[in-house]
Structure formats: structure tokens, C-alpha cells
Amino acid sequence: MEKATAAGAAWRRPRRHGRIFWPGLWALYRRELHRYLRFAPESLGGALVSALLFLAVFSVAWPDRLQLQPGVPALSFLAPGIAAYALFHNAFENAAFGLLFDKLEGMLGDILMAPLTPAEILAGYVAAAASGGLIVGAVVLAGLALFVPLPLASLAAVAGFALLGALLFALLGFLTGLWAEKWDRYAVVDTFLVMPAALLSGSFFTPAILPEAGRLVLQANPVFYLIDGFRAGFTGVAEASALLGLAINAALAAALALLAWRLLRRGWKVQS
Amino acid sequence: MSGAMTDSSLSAPTAPPPRAAPLPPAPRQLGRVNWLGLWTLYLKEVRRFLNVVTQTVAAPVVTALLFLAIFTLALGRGTMQVHGLPYALFLAPGLIVMTMLQNAFANTSSSVLISKVQGNIVDVLMPPLSAFEFTLGFAAAGVTRGLLVGLATGLAMLPFVPLGLNDPIAVLWYAFNATLMLALLGLIGGIWAEKFDHIAAVTNFVVVPLSFLSGTFYSVERLPEAWSFVAHFNPFFYLIDGLRYGLVGVHDGDLALGAVLVGLVNLLLWALAYRMVASGYKLKP
Numbered sequence: 020m021e022k023a024t025a026a027g028a029a030w031r032r033p034r035r036h037g038r039i040f041w042p043g044l045w046a047l048y049r050r051e052l053h054r055y056l057r058f059a060p061e062s063l064g065g066a067l068v069s070a071l072l073f074l075a076v077f078s079v080a081w082p083d084r085l086q087l088q089p090g091v092p093a094l095s096f097l098a099p100g101i102a103a104y105a106l107f108h109n110a111f112e113n114a115a116f117g118l119l120f121d122k123l124e125g126m127l128g129d130i131l132m133a134p135l136t137p138a139e140i141l142a143g144y145v146a147a148a149a150s151g152g153l154i155v156g157a158v159v160l161a162g163l164a165l166f167v168p169l170p171l172a173s174l175a176a177v178a179g180f181a182l183l184g185a186l187l188f189a190l191l192g193f194l195t196g197l198w199a200e201k202w203d204r205y206a207v208v209d210t211f212l213v214m215p216a217a218l219l220s221g222s223f224f225t226p227a228i229l230p231e232a233g234r235l236v237l238q239a240n241p242v243f244y245l246i247d248g249f250r251a252g253f254t255g256v257a258e259a260s261a262l263l264g265l266a267i268n269a270a271l272a273a274a275l276a277l278l279a280w281r282l283l284r285r286g287w288k289v290q291s
Numbered sequence: 292m293s294g295a296m297t298d299s300s301l302s303a304p305t306a307p308p309p310r311a312a313p314l315p316p317a318p319r320q321l322g323r324v325n326w327l328g329l330w331t332l333y334l335k336e337v338r339r340f341l342n343v344v345t346q347t348v349a350a351p352v353v354t355a356l357l358f359l360a361i362f363t364l365a366l367g368r369g370t371m372q373v374h375g376l377p378y379a380l381f382l383a384p385g386l387i388v389m390t391m392l393q394n395a396f397a398n399t400s401s402s403v404l405i406s407k408v409q410g411n412i413v414d415v416l417m418p419p420l421s422a423f424e425f426t427l428g429f430a431a432a433g434v435t436r437g438l439l440v441g442l443a444t445g446l447a448m449l450p451f452v453p454l455g456l457n458d459p460i461a462v463l464w465y466a467f468n469a470t471l472m473l474a475l476l477g478l479i480g481g482i483w484a485e486k487f488d489h490i491a492a493v494t495n496f497v498v499v500p501l502s503f504l505s506g507t508f509y510s511v512e513r514l515p516e517a518w519s520f521v522a523h524f525n526p527f528f529y530l531i532d533g534l535r536y537g538l539v540g541v542h543d544g545d546l547a548l549g550a551v552l553v554g555l556v557n558l559l560l561w562a563l564a565y566r567m568v569a570s571g572y573k574l575k576p
Contacts, residue, residue: 061488067497072503080366080509206346210353218357223365 047143100222110152118196336432402483434475
């Protein structure tokens with residue numbers, strides 16, 4: 020009798036862990052990543068086909084031997100931009116979809132109840148969404164590289180800008196999922212913010228062909244620096260300073276992370 | 292207790308007023324076409340997409356505008372001309388058709404598939420709607436969404452591109468046939484598909500590529516000889532080409548041939564969709 024009680028008490032003692040509850044974070048990350056991988060045939064197939072379609076359209080419509088930047092064939096200029104767009108958009112979609120789906124289906128309670136801090140929940144969702152985006156980006160890039168010569172000027176720049184962009188868009192997706200109460204809200208953010216910012220960011224043209232006002236707008240768009248830095252990692256030709264781009268986007272990502280963390284800690288729109 | 296109840300019910304003086312003997316239950320008499328049912332199905336389908344208008348109308352319009360911007364900036368560079376037109380003016384009708392095609396397809400395919408997956412397709416199969424009315428109701432709503440989105444896209448482009456109305460008859464004929472063709476394809480696809488992966492595959496690997504590569508962005512004359520020949524067997528090419536002629540007056544293919552061909556394709560698709568619905572293929576157990 021004595022023994023049984025003691026064992027029961029030991030069993031009831033709260034589990035101890037350090038500052039970060041790694042097993043919980045890892046479980047959340049794996050759960051989320053597993054969800055994206057289940058939809059991989061659709062998301063990879065769709066992204067790959069639309070990337071190849073863009074490539075096909077431009078290779079038919081652009082005159083031969085066109086160069087947008089000195090020494091860079093037009094299609095080599097284009098391919099990294101298309102891959103970056105696929106990466107960013109998928110990271111956004113993953114994070115927003117995962118969180119909103121859990122919220123609408125009432126499964127978010129299972130995660131809020133688990134011994135995870137707001138920072139761990141945020142990290143789990145965002146890291147998984149960014150990983151899914153990076154996988155899509157890598158596959159699209161590989162598909163495009165079959166048809167377009169792609170040199171590699173700086174692996175560090177490619178990896179750095181890809182990672183930063185994936186995190187930034189995953190954070191944006193997380194905030195969208197937090198704010199949205201129905202799918203239409205997600206469509207609003209996607210249509211009026213993410214797609215314009217990501218498509219009008221110099222993936223398809225250089226600032227040189229824009230009028231003065233357009234160039235200012237372009238240079239105010241953080242995604243322009245992400246795409247430019249990512250592309251320069253391949254071609255070696257940049258339109259803007261890589262350090263400036265890293266600084267702007269790292270600051271923006273930090274601000275979004277802080278905002279998302281504070282909202283989640285307050286239980287904004289997730290706890291009643 | 293029971294006595295009291297009997298008592299009170301007996302004491303109630305309200306005997307029911309004499310009524311005419313009720314008619315024996317008889318089926319409702321319908322004419323050749325159940326107009327009320329057809330109209331109800333059509334309204335249900337239209338309200339379904341108007342309920343999420345951001346996704347079904349606003350999003351495609353914004354996407355088309357973004358495409359207009361990036362392709363004009365990337366390809367036009369102010370100087371490029373196609374058939375003597377500035378590139379943006381050549382491109383705009385192509386984007387309008389592309390948007391109409393994709394949305395007409397999305398409307399019927401997603402509606403039928405969601406109803407099947409969620410099981411509420413019986414609510415459309417049980418009412419006294421014939422296969423003809425079923426097919427027409429779904430197809431008409433798909434046409435409505437396609438035309439609405441096409442019109443909205445055209446109006447949204449007007450501030451940037453001086454679109455005209457070169458031949459209203461051609462515009463009507465091709466816009467109607469373009470949306471009907473894809474609405475019927477969507478209906479067929481939605482009936483055939485068993486899960487969302489199937490319809491996503493058809494969208495990604497058939498509808499989007501065909502609407503991208505059939506002359507939306509370039510004149511097919513720019514294609515290599517062999518591909519340009521293949522393009523002339525593609526109904527999507529005639530839809531885009533015909534509507535472009537209707538709006539801005541230039542075309543690559545034979546307009547009369549295209550007008551007849553798209554009508555024939557639609558008759559065939561109608562027959563196929565009708566047969567599928569009438570036989571209950573993948574709709575009824």
C-alpha cells in the first residue's frame with residue numbers, strides 16, 4: 020500500500036525539462052511537416068508545372084540571346100526568381116493553412132494544452148512551414164536547372180536568402196492564420212499582399228526598365244532584396260547590396276516573430 | 292386523472308369545421324422542364340461562389356492584373372509589338388480568356404467534387420431534376436462565374452490598356468463557348484474525380500498548361516513550325532484567338548473554322564456530360 024502510493028506520487032510529479040521542451044517542439048515540427056508532405060504530390064507538381072510554364076512562355080516570347088543584366092542570359096536571370104517565388108509562396112501557404120485548419124477544426128486546443136510555451140508553438144509551426152517551402156523551392160530549382168544553365172556564384176548567399184525568405188513568409192503565414200477566422204481572410208492576404216509583393220519584386224524584370232517612381236516602389240519592397248540576393252547567389256550579378264537586403268529582411272522577420280509571439284502569448288483569437 | 296382529461300377534451304366545443312375530403316397524394320405535375328428546380332439549382336450554384344467572392348472573383352482579377360504587369364514589363368519593354376499592336380494590348384484579351392477558362396472549370400469541378408466528398412450530392416440527385424436539368428444548372432453557373440470574372444478582369448484592365456470592342460458578336464460567341472467548354476469539362480472532371488488530388492492533377496497538368504500555352508502570351512507564329520501546326524488542333528487556341536479578335540481585332544487562325552470547331556467541341560462535351568449524369572456514373576451507387 021505504502022509502495023503503491025509512493026509510485027503514484029512519483030508518477031504524478033510534473034515532468035522536468037530545461038528552458039526549451041525539445042521533445043514537444045520536435046513532435047510539433049514533425050506533425051506539421053508530415054502534413055505538408057502528405058500534400059507533396061499536389062504542391063510539388065503544381066509548383067513545378069507552373070514554374071516550367073513560365074519558363075516556356077518566356078523562352079518563346081523573349082528574343083534569343085536577350086540579356087537583362089550584363090553577362091547573364093535572360094533565362095538564367097529568370098530561373099532563380101521563379102524558384103524563389105515558389106519557395107516563398109509555399110512557405111506562406113503552409114504556415115497559414117496549418118494554423119487556420121487546426122483552428123477551424125478545433126484541433127488547436129490539443130496544441131495549446133500541451134506543455135509548449137508560445138515561443139515553442141510559434142517555432143514549431145514556422146520551422147515546419149519554412150522547411151516545406153525550402154523543399155518546394157529546391158525541387159523547382161532542380162526542375163528548372165534541367166533546361167537553363169545555372170552557375171553557382173555563392174552557396175552562402177543562396178542558402179542565406181532562401182532561409183531568410185522562407186522564415187519571413189512562414190511568419191507572415193502564421194500571422195495570417197492567427198488573424199483569419201475563415202478561409203476568405205486567408206485569400207485576402209494572399210491576393211492583396213503576398214502575391215503582389217512576391218510577383219512585383221523583380222523576378223521577371225530589372226529595375227532599369229521601370230520609371231523613377233516604379234523603381235522607388237520596387238526598392239521599398241523587401242522581397243526585391245530577397246529575390247535579388249538569392250539570384251545573385253547563382254549569377255553573381257546583383258542589383259542591390261546583399262548586406263542591406265539581409266539587414267532589412269532580418270529586421271522584418273524579427274519584428275514579425277516578436278509580434279506573432281506576443282499575440283500568441285496573449286491568446287489573441289486562439290484562446291477565449 | 293385520465294377521467295379529467297377525457298372530460299376536458301369532451302367539453303371543448305371546437306369541433307373541426309367541415310372540410311372537403313383531402314385529395315389522395317399525387318405527384319406534382321411538371322411540364323417538360325422543371326423550371327423552378329432548374330432555377331433553384333442555378334441560384335444555389337451561383338450563391339455558392341458569390342459567398343466566397345474574394346477567392347472566386349477578386350483573386351483571379353488581381354492575378355490577371357499582376358500577370359499583365361509582369362509580362363508587359365518583362366516582355367514589352369515599351370517597344371515590342373505583336374501584329375502591330377503594343378504588347379499589353381495583345382496580352383490583355385489573352386489574360387481575360389485565361390481567367391475565364393480557369394474559373395469556369397474551377398466552379399463546376401469544385402462544386403460537384405465537394406458535394407460528392409461531403410455526401411450532400413444526394414440533395415441534388417433526389418429532387419425531381421432530370422439529367423438535362425442537372426447538367427444545365429451546373430454548367431450555367433460555371434458559365435456565369437466565367438463571364439463575371441472575365442468582365443471584371445476586362446473592366447479592371449481598362450485604366451491600363453485601351454481595350455475596345457471590335458466585334459461584339461465574336462466576343463459573345465467566344466466568351467460563351469469558352470466558359471461553357473470549361474464548365475462542362477469541370478463537370479465531367481468533378482464527376483470522375485474521387486478526391487481532391489484528382490481534380491488538382493487535372494487543373495495543374497491539363498487546364499493551366501493548355502490555357503498558358505495556347506497563345507495567351509504570344510502569337511503562335513513565334514512557335515517553331517511543328518508546334519505552330521499542333522496549336523491549330525487545340526480548341527483553347529481558337530477560344531483565345533477568337534476572343535482576341537473580338538476585342539482588339541487581330542487573330543492568328545481561321546475565325547470561321549474556330550467558331551464552328553468550338554461549338555462542335557461543346558456539343559460533344561455536352562453529350563458526354565449528359566451521358567455521365569444520366570447513367571449516374573460515380574454519382575449514384
